[in-house]
Amino acid sequence: MTNHLAQRVRGFGTTIFQEMTELANAHNAVNLGQGFPDFAAPDFVKAAAQAAIAADVNQYAPGNGRLRLRQAIAADTQRRAGIPVNPETDVVVTVGATEAIFAAILGLVNPGEEVILIEPVYDSYVPAVIMAGGVPRFLTLRPPHWKVDIDALAQLFTPQTRAIVLNTPHNPIGKVYSRNELQMIAELCYRHDVVAVVDEVYEYLVYDDNEHISLAGLPGMRPRTLTISSLGKTFSVTGWKVGWAVGPRELITAVFRTHQFITYSGAAPLQEAAAVALETAVANTYYADLQKAYQARRDFLVEALQAAGLRPFVPQGAYFVMADISHLGFADDRAFCRYLTTEIGVAAIPPSAFYHHAADGAGMARFAFCKSDPVLAEAAQRLRRLGKTAV
Ligand SMILES: Cc1ncc(COP(=O)(O)O)c(C=O)c1O
Incomplete structure (x- = not known):
């Protein structure tokens, strides 16, 4: 057959x-x-979802996500990373971070263009690049320190490079990129006019005196960075698949154009509950x-x-x-x-x-x-x- x-x-x-x-x-x-x-x-997150369903938040959410959630994501990003975000233009809510990554790659990368991936690599990145017709180029991090070899990374940037995908804090190695590493990566992105897609789904899980730093917050990086995260890891609701991408209007348009024809929108009551989770998480420690x-x-x-x-x-x-x-x-x-x-x-x-x-x-x-x-x-x-x- x-x-x-x-x-x-x-x-x-x-x-x-x-x-x-x-x-x-x-x-x-x-x-x-x-x-x-x-x-x-957490009970307060589950209760918010139950309340949203009971209140009949049960029809399609807007394609870019419920406004209340986009506002909550914007406020959280501003508070945590100091990055100003316009909830009307700079956020799109997706079905998990996985869809945001896929939609970002599909919306940014033309066939034959290269995407730099840093391995070990989360398992959806390579298929996303391949389905876009792109070419993955790999930098390998080595134990025990998993440091970015900046000269090796610089070699991977070519005129065909369209994007680099980073993940911090990192699955599976637990690396939290240092400010120095992020600054060197920012410099390369700037010099080669490359977009950074940064997967920050573990942004709140950082240990000892390590600090999670968003690449988008570094000088010059906001216009060329898509920051991706989701509710699943932070609120122990991986089955909800509520994720998002945050970035400047042009890059969010790239994500949105793809997203509207992949899923159009995710579960409305869970988006409402996600808004409540983000709005109340700081106050309730x-x-x-x-x-x-x-x-x-x-x-x-x-x-x-x-x-x-x-x-x-x-x-x-x-x-x-x-x-x-x-x-x-x-x-x-x-x-x-x-x-x-x-x-x-x-x-x-x-x-x-x-x-x-x-x-x-x-x-x-x-x-x-x-x-x-x-x-x-x-x-x-x-x-x-x-x-x-x-x-
Ligand atoms: C690095 C990384 N990115 C993305 C995801 C998936 O996120 P979501 O469930 O929001 O699609 C995971 C889940 O394991 C992950 O480890």
Whole structure:
């Protein structure tokens, strides 16, 4: 039979997340693979969604999102990053950050143009570039410090470069880009007239004395930066898929033109609830409490991994820990993660999936700590067996 799949999707398999979740379920493993919280979403956010449905906010939201939410996003961005945002022209609400990234790439990149991606890379970026007909160019961050090699990055900028995609705080390595790195990246974008698409979905999850800085807030970057975020990670409602892009009118137009024909708009009552969440989070100390709870989870998991004989790279932000497993004698990260899931009962993600050369991720495993305390404790307990079961 003819292969009915279009060329543009033939290279996309099922995601590693699905594969590992199925394996975790089959073996009753504690799932530290997929990056979604297993604990309850905050009551004030759930109540706001219930109230919006009861009040019949149940018809299509405007294509660019409900005004109240755009105003709340504008106010939050202004407060957190000092970036002035016009809610009428500078915001578009999407179905999760994933749609915002996809719509941004599709709206900005012509076939044959290049997009710089920094790996390990969140798994939707490469398919977005490919579906736009663009060409991904990769800069690889290396452990243990995951620093941006600015000379190597500069080499990737060519006359065909249309955009660079950044993610800070970073999934999976937990890197929070420093001001110095962002300034050097800004300088390259400016010099080469390149647009930056910055995925900041973990903006409120930053540990120790690290500081999340928005590239859009650096001198000269506002006109050429799209900042993308969503409600899912910050408010533990990943299933709501309420996301957004913020930027100058011209770049938001690029996102909007695509978005209007992908989904047109997302769930109206959830947008209303998202507005309430953003409007009230500071006053009810939600962000500070969230940060504190995640800091404790991070510290717990890092210690548990160390106790099990792994070598975790302590994350500065987000809710994942990458750990070095290269000394344990496994063939690669997939073999290790399969063993860990089936024999030890803890599921993790093999990070080779985040690199265009699988070998770059073959000596590591990614663990999520967006899990409740008993689940993390059970994982720690099971991980102790790892040190005792030599391969
Ligand atoms: C870096 C990064 N960007 C985007 C997303 C997806 O965000 P959303 O669920 O809002 O589409 C995730 C989810 O894991 C992520 O880790």
